[in-house]
Amino acid sequence: MQVENQASRKSSLAVAPRSSLNLADEVQTLLTRLTATDEEFVQSVNVQLRRSPTVVLFTKDQIADIRTFCSKESNSSLRSVLSFDRTFNLSSLFVTVMVFRQLKVVRKKTQESPIFVGPLMLHGDGKYETYNHFFSTVNGALHGCGIDFNEFRILDSVVTGSDEETALVNAASTVFASAGQLYCMIHCKDNVRHHLTSVGMAVGVRETILSKLFGSNGVADAHDDIEEENRTTELLQFVRQQNADVSVCLVKKNKYFCQSCWRPSRGDWCQ
Numbered sequence: 636m637q638v639e640n641q642a643s644r645k646s647s648l649a650v651a652p653r654s655s656l657n658l659a660d661e662v663q664t665l666l667t668r669l670t671a672t673d674e675e676f677v678q679s680v681n682v683q684l685r686r687s688p689t690v691v692l693f694t695k696d697q698i699a700d701i702r703t704f705c706s707k708e709s710n711s712s713l714r715s716v717l718s719f720d721r722t723f724n725l726s727s728l729f730v731t732v733m734v735f736r737q738l739k740v741v742r743k744k745t746q747e748s749p750i751f752v753g754p755l756m757l758h759g760d761g762k763y764e765t766y767n768h769f770f771s772t773v774n775g776a777l778h779g780c781g782i783d784f785n786e787f788r789i790l791d792s793v794v795t796g797s798d799e800e801t802a803l804v805n806a807a808s809t810v811f812a813s814a815g816q817l818y819c820m821i822h823c824k825d826n827v828r829h830h831l832t833s834v835g836m837a838v839g840v841r842e843t844i845l846s847k848l849f850g851s852n853g854v855a856d857a858h859d860d861i862e863e864e865n866r867t868t869e870l871l872q873f874v875r876q877q878n879a880d881v882s883v884c885l886v887k888k889n890k891y892f893c894q895s896c897w898r899p900s901r902g903d904w905c906q
Contacts, residue, residue, distance in 0.1 A: 662688050678754075679772050687728070687759020691772045697753050698776045704735050713738045717753070718819075719807070721761060721800065731756045731769060731803075766806035774810050824849045840877050847873065 665680045679691040703709060705717040715736040722730045733753035741748050754776075756769040807814075824845060831841040847870040848854050854870055857863035 658688070665690055678776070679768075681768055686765075689759075689765055689768060690757040691754065691769055692757070693754035693773070693776065697751075698773070698779075700737070700751060701733075701735065701753055701773075702777065704738060715748075719803070720819075721803065728757045728759055729761065731758065731766070733773070761800065761802055763802040763806050766803050767809060770806055770810035820849060820855065823855075836877070844870070844874060844877075 662680060662682060665677055668674045668677045669680060675694055676692050677690065678693055679689075681689045681691075701717060704713055704715040709715075715738055717733060717735050719731060719733045722732060732755055734750050735753060736748045737751045738748045754769070754773050756765075758765050758769075827848065828841065828845060831844060836844075846853060847866070850856070852866070854863060854866045857866055
């Protein structure tokens with residue numbers, strides 16, 4: 636809905652046909668928009684030596700929504716995880732998107748709260764400096780909403796990169812230092828499956844390990860420390876019978892899986 640609303644704005648971002656523009660022309664157009672009195676969406680255009688330009692996009696309403704739903708000041712019944720992830724294959728540039736659930740309303744058909752789009756960044760690389768600029772710009776806007784830096788926290792459960800992208804995670808940790816970090820369960824499971832496949836694990840054994848890790852009775856779904864320990868023991872006993880190298884890997888990663896994975900609900904962004 637928000638994307639459609641932005642797309643339907645009056646032609647304040649009107650430019651020449653795509654075929655007549657190169658990247659430099661497009662950046663110049665965006666830079667011009669920064670001085671326009673009616674501009675409310677283009678917030679930052681960052682151009683540096685031998686680096687792809689980055690463009691940060693959001694509205695005041697989106698920032699206000701983050702304050703409403705994703706800070707420690709939020710009512711506990713309305714709190715949402717603020718998640719962000721880099722998308723691929725949309726254009727020649729990447730798009731990193733922040734999303735959250737609007738828990739004040741529900742859809743009639745699914746009875747689930749809708750996912751709202753937050754701030755966006757268009758960028759050409761996945762470097763730490765690029766993500767740091769994005770998060771810092773958003774954080775600066777939050778300050779502009781009258782939020783004291785020491786008082787604002789994006790909960791204790793921020794999804795800082797559903798695919799464990801190092802640069803994204805590190806930049807979020809730097810800018811939102813007081814926030815906790817979670818990783819999407821779906822992507823964690825995919826990463827484990829990829830690793831087990833790359834080391835030549837038999838399909839049946841691989842799927843059993845994934846079930847013991849991420850299934851309904853898996854380690855990551857344990858309800859307390861005792862249950863976690865018991866399920867971990869069972870998992871590692873099975874794994875050691877199959878492949879010692881993978882066993883070592885899982886021992887090192889076990890606490891990470893159990894404490895840092897977020898299981899998105901049906902229809903969530905990363906799905």
